Every structure is written in C-alpha cells, then in structure tokens.
Amino acid sequence: MKKGQIIEGVIERVDFPNKGIIRTEDGRQVIVKNTIPGQKVSASINKIRKGKAEGRLLEVLEKSPLEGDKTGCVHAGECGGCTYQTLPYDRQLEMKAEQVKKLMDDVIDQENRDYQFLGIKESPRQTAYRNKMEFSFGDEFKDGPLALGMHKRGSFYDIVTVENCQIVDEDFRKILSVTLAYFREQNITYYHKLRHTGYLRHLLVRKAVKTGEILVDLVTTTQTDFQGIAGAQMDEVKSTLNNAQENAFAGTEEELLEGWKAALLAADYKGTMTGILHTRNDNVADTVTNEGTDVLYGQDFFYEELLGLRFKITPFSFFQTNSLGAEVLYQTAREFIGDALPSGTDADIAEHGKIVFDLYSGTGTIAQMLSPVAKKVIGVEIIEEAVEAAKENAQLNGLHNCEFIAGDVLKVIDSIEEKPDYIVLDPPRDGINPKALEKIIRYNVPQMVYISCKPTSLVRDLEVLQARGYEVKKVCCVDMFPSTFHVETVVLLSKGMVDSRKVKVDFSLEDMDLSEFKGKATYEQIKTYVLEQTGLKVSSLYIAQIKKKCGLDVGENFNLAKLENVRQPQCTPEKEDAIMQAFRHFGII
Numbered sequence: 001m002k003k004g005q006i007i008e009g010v011i012e013r014v015d016f017p018n019k020g021i022i023r024t025e026d027g028r029q030v031i032v033k034n035t036i037p038g039q040k041v042s043a044s045i046n047k048i049r050k051g052k053a054e055g056r057l058l059e060v061l062e063k064s065p066l067e068g069d070k071t072g073c074v075h076a077g078e079c080g081g082c083t084y085q086t087l088p089y090d091r092q093l094e095m096k097a098e099q100v101k102k103l104m105d106d107v108i109d110q111e112n113r114d115y116q117f118l119g120i121k122e123s124p125r126q127t128a129y130r131n132k133m134e135f136s137f138g139d140e141f142k143d144g145p146l147a148l149g150m151h152k153r154g155s156f157y158d159i160v161t162v163e164n165c166q167i168v169d170e171d172f173r174k175i176l177s178v179t180l181a182y183f184r185e186q187n188i189t190y191y192h193k194l195r196h197t198g199y200l201r202h203l204l205v206r207k208a209v210k211t212g213e214i215l216v217d218l219v220t221t222t223q224t225d226f227q228g229i230a231g232a233q234m235d236e237v238k239s240t241l242n243n244a245q246e247n248a249f250a251g252t253e254e255e256l257l258e259g260w261k262a263a264l265l266a267a268d269y270k271g272t273m274t275g276i277l278h279t280r281n282d283n284v285a286d287t288v289t290n291e292g293t294d295v296l297y298g299q300d301f302f303y304e305e306l307l308g309l310r311f312k313i314t315p316f317s318f319f320q321t322n323s324l325g326a327e328v329l330y331q332t333a334r335e336f337i338g339d340a341l342p343s344g345t346d347a348d349i350a351e352h353g354k355i356v357f358d359l360y361s362g363t364g365t366i367a368q369m370l371s372p373v374a375k376k377v378i379g380v381e382i383i384e385e386a387v388e389a390a391k392e393n394a395q396l397n398g399l400h401n402c403e404f405i406a407g408d409v410l411k412v413i414d415s416i417e418e419k420p421d422y423i424v425l426d427p428p429r430d431g432i433n434p435k436a437l438e439k440i441i442r443y444n445v446p447q448m449v450y451i452s453c454k455p456t457s458l459v460r461d462l463e464v465l466q467a468r469g470y471e472v473k474k475v476c477c478v479d480m481f482p483s484t485f486h487v488e489t490v491v492l493l494s495k496g497m498v499d500s501r502k503v504k505v506d507f508s509l510e511d512m513d514l515s516e517f518k519g520k521a522t523y524e525q526i527k528t529y530v531l532e533q534t535g536l537k538v539s540s541l542y543i544a545q546i547k548k549k550c551g552l553d554v555g556e557n558f559n560l561a562k563l564e565n566v567r568q569p570q571c572t573p574e575k576e577d578a579i580m581q582a583f584r585h586f587g588i589i
Contacts, residue, residue, distance in 0.1 A: 001028065001053055005045045008061065011035045016099040016455055018083060018485040022055070030055050034083050034153065037095070038064030056154065066091050072483075073166045080153035082167065082483035093120050093479060096487040100455050100477050107459040112471050120477035120487070121332065124324040128169040129482060131207055131304070132321045134288055135162075135176055137183075137190035137200040146190060148180040148203060156286075157193065167483065171269045172205050175216055179203055182263045186249045186256060191221050193286060199223055201281055202288050204315060206302065209323040212271035213302035216264060217315045219279045219288055224253040261296045274302045277315060290316050301389075307331065309368055311393045317386040318362040325480040329451070329488055330369055332476050333424065336449050336492040337370070354421035359409050359440065364390030364402065366424055366451075371399045378420075379404040380412050410436035419443060425450045431457030434464070434569065438539065441468045448493040453480075455489050462491070470495050521586035529585060534578045542571035546579045550589055 001007075007030060009022035020035030022043070030053045032043045040062035043055030063086075072085035084092045097120040108115060123129055138159035140147045149162035163177050183200060191198035202219040227248040249256060261276050275298035283289040293300065293315065301314045307327050313319050320326035353375025358367040361379030363386050371377050371394070379402065381387050387406040394402040405412050410433050423445050425432065431454070432440070440448075441464075448470070452458035462472065474492040481487070521529075523540045530538050547553075571579070583589045 001030075001045055001048060003045055003048060006042060006058070007045065007055060008040065008042045011037050011039045011041065011064070013037055014095060014099070014485075016096075016103060016485065016487075028053065032057050035060075036064045036066060036084065036087060038066050074164050075150075075160055075162050078152055078160045079150045079162055079165075080155075081150055081165075083485055085166075085483040089122070089126050089482065092482065093122055096120055096479060096485070097477055100475070100487060100489055103455050103459050104462075104472070104475055107462055107466075108472050109466050112466070115472045116474045118474060118476040120479055121328050123322060123479045123482050124328065125322075126482040127166045129322045129325065130168050130172075131209055131319070131323050133165075133168055133172055133205050135203040135205070136286075137202065139190070146180065146184050146188070146200075148176055148183075168205075169207070169270070171207055171214060171271050174267055174269065175205050175214075175264065176203065178263050178267050179218070179260065182260050186259070188226060188249055188256070191223075193284075196284060197223065199226065204279075204288060206313065206315070207271055208302055208304035208313070210305040211303050213274040213304075214269060214271045215275045215277070215300075215302045215313075215315060216273070217277040217279050217293070218257070218260065219281050221282050222280050226250070226256075257296055265297065273298065275299045279315070288316070306365060307369060309365075309393075309397050311363055311365065312389055312396060313363065314385055314389055317383065317389045319365070320480065322480040325478065325488075326365070329478045329480065329490065330366060332478055332490050333366065333449050333451055334369060336474060336476075336490060337422070337424075337447075355418050357413075357416075357420040357423045357443075359413075359423065359425050360427045361390060361404065362386050362426070364393055364404055366426060367402050367404070368394055368397055368399055370424070371402050374401065374422075376401045376403065376418065378402075378416060378418065380409050380416075381406065382408050408436075409433070410439070413439055420445055422446075423448045427452070427457075429454045429457060431461050437461060437464055441465065441470075444495065446495050450491045450493060452489045452491070453486065455487065458489055458491065465493060521582070521588060525586070526579065526582045529582045530575075530578045533581065536575055536578050538571075538575050538579055541569070542575055543579055545571045546576055546583070549576075550583070552588065 007022065007024060009024060011020040011032070012023055014020050014035065014037055018033050020032045022030045022032055022041070024030060030043065030045070032041060032055045034057050035041055039060050041060050042058045044058055045053055046056045047054040067086040068088055073082060076082070076085060084095070101117055104117070135148050136151065136159055137146065137148050138157065139145065140158060140160065147159040147161045149160050152158040152160050161180065163173055165173060188200055189198040190200045199220050201221060204217040204219060206215045207213070227250065257278055264276055265273065276296045277293050277300055278296055279293040280291045281289045282291060301312050304311050304313055304319065304323055306323065307330060311319065320329065356370050356374045356377045358370070358377055358379040361367050361381045364379050367377040367379040367390070379390060381390065381404065384406045387404045390404040405416070420443055423440060423443065425448060450458065450461070470493040472491060473494045476490050478488045478490065523543050526543055527538055530536055
C-alpha cells in the first residue's frame with residue numbers, strides 16, 4: 001500500500017472519534033473518517049505509519065442500509081460538521097453508546113467488569129439545539145465572493161456559507177444572512193490566514209433557549225485601512241477581482257460598525273436582541289481571542305436557565321452549548337452523586353454536610369446545583385471571566401455556600417485549606433493534566449464523578465485512577481450533539497474503603513523478630529520516610545523506577561500503561577537520592 005493509492009471498500013464499523021474502518025482484500029485495515037457503517041466508499045491513502053493506514057474520503061459509492069431515506073441538511077457533504085445526519089436518531093444513539101462501551105471495556109480492569117453501563121440518554125432536541133455558534137469569514141473558493149459559515153470539510157481555508165444550518169434555530173440563520181449581506185455590500189475583506197491581512201474574522205452568536213435572549217459579537221482585526229487592505233490583496237492576486245477588492249469601503253470603522261448594528265436591529269427575531277459587541281483580535285491563530293471588546297448595543301451578557309437556576313453568560317465564558325441537553329447531563333451527574341450527599345434538610349446538612357470540589361467549574365453550573373445539599377462547594381476554573389460570572393450567578397440564585405477560585409487546578413488546589421469529601425471533575429477535551437490528577441487522587445475521597453466530552457481522554461485518565469485504587473461503578477452517556485460523533489460521558493468512581501464500625505486493636509512489636517521483614521518496606525513506608533527526612537513527596541511510580549534502576553523486582557505489570565504512547569513522568573535526581581536513602585534505611589539495598 002502506498003500514499004496516493006485509491007482503494008474501495010465497505011465500512012465495517014466506526015470507532016470513536018469518527019474513524020470508519022475498511023478492510024482491504026489483503027486483510028489490512030484502513031481508517032477513513034466521516035463515514036457510516038455499511039457505506040461503500042472510495043478513499044485515497046494519505047498516511048501510513050507503524051503498519052496503520054489512513055485514507056481521505058473521496059466519494060460515497062453506495063449508501064449504508066442504515067441511512068434510510070433521510071436527506072439531511074442541504075450543506076451535507078460540503079460542511080465539515082454533521083457526519084451522522086443521514087442516520088435515524090435511534091441508530092445515532094446506538095452507535096455512540098457502542099463506541100463508548102468499547103473504549104470503556106478496553107481500559108477497565110478485568111476484576112471490575114461488572115460495572116453498570118446505563119446506555120445513552122437522548123437530547124431533548126435533535127435540531128436547533130445549539131445555543132452558541134462561531135461562524136468564520138472567508139471565501140468558498142480562491143478569490144471567490146465573501147462567505148460566512150463553517151469550514152469546508154477537509155479544508156483549512158475554504159468556508160461554506162451555512163444559511164440553512166439545521167443545528168441552530170432561524171434567529172442564528174437570520175443574523176448570519178444579515179451580517180453577510182451587509183459586509184458584502186460594503187466590500188469588506190476577510191482576514192487571510194496566510195497573508196495576515198484583512199478585517200473580518202468571526203461572528204459569534206449565542207442565544208438562550210429558556211429566556212430567548214441573543215448576544216452577537218463581531219470579531220475583527222485592527223486593520224481599518226480598508227482601501228489599503230484591498231489594494232494589497234489586489235497586488236498579490238493579480239487576477240479577475242470581485243467587487244470587494246475593487247471598491248473597498250471608504251468610511252471609518254465606527255461608521256462601518258454602526259451600519260452593521262443598524263442592519264441587525266432592523267431584522268425581526270423570535271428571540272430578543274440583548275447585546276451587539278465588537279471584539280478585536282490580531283492573533284495569527286485561527287481562534288477567537290479577546291483582545292478588547294466594545295459594546296455597540298445593549299449589554300455584554302445574557303441569561304439562561306437550567307434546572308430552576310439562572311445563569312449570567314458572557315461572550316467567552318464556557319457554558320454547555322445544548323441548554324436542554326445540559327439539564328439531562330447535570331441531572332445524571334446529580335443522580336450519580338445520590339446518597340453520597342445528605343437529604344437536603346438544613347439539620348441534616350448542618351450535621352452531615354459534605355465539602356465538594358467542583359474542578360474545571362466553568363460558570364459554576366454544577367457547583368450551584370450541588371450547593372443546596374452540600375456544606376460548601378469550591379469551584380476552580382482557569383478562565384477568570386468565567387469565575388466572575390460564577391460568583392455573580394451564585395449571588396443571583398441566593399447561594400451563599402459556594403466559593404469560586406480563578407486559576408489552574410494544578411496550582412490552585414495546593415492553596416485550598418479545606419479538604420474535599422467529594423470531587424466532581426468536568427475537564428476540557430484533553431482531559432486532566434497528569435500532575436493535577438495525582439494531586440486530586442491524593443485527597444483520597446471515597447467517590448468522584450467525572451464528566452467528559454471526549455471519551456478517549458476519559459479512558460486515559462481512568463487508567464491512572466484505577467491504578468490508584470478507584471473503581472468504575474457506573475457509566476452513562478448523554479447525547480449533547482445530535483448528528484455529530486461527539487458525546488458526553490458521566491462516570492461514577494468509588495474507592496474501596498472500609499466503612500464499617502471501627503475496631504480497636506492493641507498490639508506490640510517489642511518482642512517480635514522483625515529480621516525476616518528486612519528489605520520489605522512498603523511503598524507507603526518509603527513515602528513517609530522520604531517526606532519526614534527530606535520534606536519531598538514521592539510517588540509509587542518514582543519508587544518503582546528507582547527499584548528497577550537498582551535491579552529490584554517491581555512486578556511484571558507494575559505501572560504499565562494500557563494505552564500506546566503514554567508518557568510517564570521521570571523521577572528527578574533530588575528525589576532519586578531521597579528514595580535511595582530510604583532504601584538504605586530499610587535495608588532494601
């Protein structure tokens with residue numbers, strides 16, 4: 001098999017994330033993304049590494065029997081979004097549940113295979129479910145007219161104008177159409193990623209499902225010499241030019257933005273236009289970065305409601321993009337916590353209330369839902385704007401036992417005086433920093449709930465958690481993103497701890513012959529000795545590394561990673577000296 005080779009085949013299955021599997025005539029497997037089980041496809045081999053091949057989808061030669069007669073969105077095939085839109089919704093749910101179950105079974109310890117897999121809960125809406133979209137400016141083809149929408153599938157540059165997108169409601173579509181028509185009329189250029197010239201970058205639209213409030217933010221560069229920008233592009237292109245390049249806008253930026261605001265306010269919406277904003281961003285990365293935001297109309301926030309609580313949301317603060325689905329997700333997490341927290345009466349909470357850590361807390365949604373049944377909830381979030389919103393939200397909802405701290409979980413939890421009785425984890429897509437996870441584990445709480453938006457990151461972290469004594473008790477998927485391959489997963493973890501009556505036992509070591517135990521100190525004894533003698537904290541992994549270095553047995557499978565390419569931290573020279581000192585003290589060497 002060679003790069004560029006064209007192959008044909010039927011998709012046997014699809015693994016997360018979105019990896020269709022073709023088996024060639026010689027038995028080799030090829031991964032082809034953006035496919036559905038049962039489709040016959042053609043693909044071009046574009047990557048061969050370590051015996052594994054990947055191909056780029058060229059064409060769907062035959063539909064899958066699973067697809068039925070559903071036609072899907074008019075942008076299907078061009079837009080890089082909704083891969084599963086031609087599948088009946090019940091089949092979408094089955095696929096996602098199967099993918100997550102396979103990942104979990106591959107990583108969960110053999111003795112823990114009796115965990116409860118509760119399947120998948122559906123999204124209350126299958127269309128028009130998103131409360132946030134980030135549209136990009138560009139062109140649909142080189143030197144074509146201005147476009148506004150989503151990236152074309154497989155392209156970093158080309159943009160598909162998605163004026164009929166089905167995962168948002170008609171207010172989103174109207175705002176997109178009005179904005180595109182206005183800037184086309186004014187002949188404004190988009191920011192070119194290679195040349196680093198141009199003005200228009202992104203259009204951010206957020207709309208609350210419960211309140212109907214709308215927030216719109218135009219993201220641009222600070223390159224306001226519109227004629228100069230167009231002239232530079234004309235010199236470089238030297239070809240047939242569209243009107244936007246020939247007749248650049250001659251007014252000021254203030255006049256341009258006033259005209260855009262007026263165009264938006266003149267349109268009719270089902271919701272209520274709450275705020276129109278302008279954000280400056282000169283960062284070369286193709287992401288929405290806030291380098292200063294001005295309010296052109298209204299305010300820079302809106303309100304949404306979840307499970308009876310009210311939340312203030314700002315343009316860049318994290319909030320689940322499917323509001324109704326978020327209620328299902330958080331209700332599931334609350335059910336998993338269940339009996340770990342008291343019944344909720346003031347007397348019960350006063351006597352048995354727990355301290356809960358909500359790590360990676362965003363705008364404090366989970367923290368506030370747990371607040372009524374906890375003694376105190378402490379949220380930690382790295383985005384300061386989200387933390388300020390969380391504080392306001394708690395005050396808005398009359399909750400006085402929530403504390404929110406801005407900072408990296410890895411650094412912040414060392415400064416928190418309280419010790420948690422319970423931990424809720426809702427990290428970003430890449431999962432938890434390994435060093436932060438070690439600190440979280442050291443709290444030794446009896447139960448945790450882990451909420452993940454990326455199952456592959458989740459199972460990587462579960463490997464570590466299981467190695468440190470936690471067992472997976474329950475797993476439930478929640479579909480927050482119909483028509484796509486994305487899925488949320490909620491996991492209940494429990495640590496095997498004796499929770500029965502305490503028994504006092506008196507014994508003495510004075511008359512015992514301990515010679516046979518010489519050289520058999522436990523890992524915990526070594527850790528304690530190192531801490532007392534040097535003030536350093538060492539992990540079991542570090543002790544095992546130094547044992548292996550000394551030629552000592554650490555067990556065949558000790559600390560072996562179950563996933564490929566997992567990098568493990570290495571013991572520092574300072575800690576190695578301390579561990580060697582402990583080995584000598586206990587007679588191990």
